[in-house]
Amino acid sequence: MEGNASLSNAIGESGLKQAELAEAVNDFLCANGVEGTVSDRTVRNWLTGKTRWPHPRQREALEAVFGCTAEELGFSPPTERPTIEPETSVRRRNFLASTAVVAAAPILDSRPTSVGTSDVIRLRSGLDALTALDASRGGHEDLERSALAGAEEALDKVRQAASQRIRQRLYSVAANYLSTAAWAAIDGRQLGRAQHRLDRALYLAGMAKDPVVELRVWNSYAMLAHQRDSLTDAVDAGYAAQATTIARRDPFYASLAHARTAVAHATLGDRQATIRSLGYAEEALGKATDDETRPSWVGFYGFAELTAMTAIARDRIGDSAEAEAASHRALSGIPKPFKRNRALAAARLALTQVHQRELDPACRSASEVFGLMSGHPIPGRMRSLLGDFYRDLITLAPDASIAREWGDRYRSEWSRA
Template structure:
């Protein structure tokens, strides 16, 4: 099919960036989701673009392609219908592409605004372009998880936001640039957390919290506290995890938007469950469900928080229930999560599948648990496995050896586990 591509410009850009059809479909869908739109682009959509069956994609799809490739739709080989003006503005005039190679040898791209060729005075349009670069990073995170190249690109974006402050047109623009810098730095921290690089994550979070304070932005602040809670949990500092989650819940934005309050309560529930405080964990889960029920899920919010909603709450519920000794309820919650997490969110679906396997194992159904855990490798085929997922699979294997050490299913899964790790 690739050899018969009519749109050679798009084909060449895909080759340059290392995108296969399925990967480009995922990246465009993730960008759409990050901007509050349905992520409905499929492999078939890409095929239609390449063969020329679709010569002028939908405006939102064109905007996503322009952000990902750093050029106009026309430069990608698309042709607008005669007499029709283009309805998207190319985001690429001040974008620089940073290339890197993943563990599987696939090149991907991150676009963040550059310092050269920008006006002497920085205004709203420059802030918007910085945010577009941030959204592209979040789409990449959803596509393949945290890794050093994403972390590095995020830090570059933060430095540029701070450098641009020297040319800000007003105090308001300076404050907005602090927010953008905080978000870029928090993105770097999140990437380090997902890769289980806790020392770097701590450093980034400390700086992000300072920047969020300078910005006087409660949304940026709650993001940082949410990540602090996850980092503390990763370090097994469970009291600190609860404290950080409660600090997130104390941010003013939770009183204005119950959506953020729900996230803070859910993160608090995980902390209580890990500490062994069953009643507090269940109580916090109830608060999270009530708050989410009051939230307007269609309201515009930053791209970093698009991961949260009923599906993610179900996934967090599975963690809480399993840790307080309710594996049957945890299994049910995992199934609810997997029924709702979008297909293109490979990492999140694979993590929920890991949790499902653990819940099945904790019900002593080792054969089914091994089959479920093996499907994680299938889901992540072609994608590097982030450190956080590797750790969770390691937890599954340790529990498997403890609960069912002598079964054939355990031996077969252990062989698969070692084979997959030797290929990574």
């Protein structure tokens, strides 16, 4: 029996799991006055090809969820195709039309509409686009504004949701948009705005019962606390991330939480705790499995990013040679689309080198930052890091001509915002 590859691909692209697709179909059916009886087994029958042409109402729901025809989803009608009930066809057209009107111009029609999984999928795709933009050029005000608009749209749709499950997903999407806005503010060193966004995002994560976005918020809290020199708060935020349900269940997220805690320990100067947390992070990541359903925001994390965070922690506890080696490994492993992270790793490499009084290599490494960020403003967090580099450079070698030359050459690029 041949499986349904088209449906499988559509499910994969949407980020839904089989159980979630069953719920989405049932949500649509219930919103149209029909009892939803679709189960995991029903979905498996669709995927394996055992059911080649679902019931008309189920086809209608599938088409509404994915925004395409049943045939495009890989289903084939029998030789003599059953006649679709006229009222069912009309109801489907009305549902799709109302969804389009809500998305394009909600102010034009005040009639009640039903918001379902297709709306959640569309909003999530907007998050993916913002994540890719952040990876390339870093946090900036346009990104922050776009993320806030996405959060507002998701929250506006909550009252129109077809079910509690859809409301929870909308809260999750809104929390992720607010987390994106907060991250843009952190990267731009707009700390007051970041705090406000994170507070709201944590509340919405609770409403959504979403441990992944909860961990995301605590991860950002740790970084914000570090920028504010609230070092014990950074450690506690790392521990809060470790305590989330997803970190206890999935070693991938546990690794990120331990790595963030290690950096916080290092900033406090706790060498033993730093090395212990780095060990936990590496061990957990070694146990993690590839999972394509993880959200795009966490796509930056892997062995290369863990190595970059190890370089930060090692440098802060005085292991500059080990930190330099880790920075080189990170730069060779961080994917090219993550330009901002590569630029940060180059700046960290420069710091490890200047701390060993390797002035020429340090200046060359710091100069690479501007090439990596060419065409884009330097985010505030990166400008601050370059400031740390230049301060250490002139402190350790105040009479070195290369130090003055670096400052004279790159001052204008360094300050571009």
